[in-house]
Amino acid sequence: NAGVTQTPKFQVLKTGQSMTLQCAQDMNHEYMSWYRQDPGMGLRLIHYSVGAGITDQGEVPNGYNVSRSTTEDFPLRLLSAAPSQTSVYFCASRRTGAITDTQYFGPGTRLTVL
C-alpha cells in the first residue's frame, strides 16, 4: 500500500492563479479531509468528505473547493490564490467516519503564493 499520496510536494503560485492539489489513498477509506498547517496554529480543517459524492466544509473553507468523485481521490482546488493561502497542506484519510479510527496523513504540499 502506498497509503496517502499527495502531489505536488512544492508549488509556487502568483496571486490570482488557480491550481489543484492532488490527494489519493489506496486503503479504501471512506473519510478524507484536508488540513492546512501554519506556524504556531497547528492544523486547521479546510474540507472533509465522508464518502464518494459527499463533501462538507471545515473550519477554514473560504477560497477552496473540493470534490469526491471516487473513493480514492480527494483533490483540493484553490480558485484564486492569495498570499494568505501560503501554507503546508495535508490530506488525511481514515477507514470510516468514526473519530476513533486511526487517521493517516499524506506527506504534505508546501505552497507559496507570491
Place this chain on the structure above:
Amino acid sequence: AQSVTQLGSHVSVSEGALVLLRCNYSSSVPPYLFWYVQYPNQGLQLLLKYTSAATLVKGINDFEAEFKKSETSFHLTKPSAHMSDAAEYFCAVSDRETGRRALTFGSGTRLQVQP
C-alpha cells in the same frame, strides 16, 4: 467549541531524560484525545489515542499518556529521551460537537533532544 492547549511551543531535554509534553483540553462532551508526531518534512503519525477505555494509554516508541478528567489533561511522557524523538508533537481532541467527526489540533510542541 472544543479546543486544545499545548503548554510550551519548545521543549528541550537531554538524551536519557524524562520527556513531558503538556496538553489540556476543553470539551463539553467526553472527548477522545490523540497525540501525533511530525518528523521534519513529513506528515503526521499517530502516537497514541484515548477512546474512553483505560485512562493510561501506551503508544509507539515507549510513549504514554494519561487522561485525567479532573485536570482536563492528557500529558505525553516518555521515561528516557532518544535523539530520534526530536520532532514536533501535536495533541488533538475529537470534534464531537459539530458532526464533522474531525480533529481539533493544538499548536504543537517542538521537542529538542540534546546529546
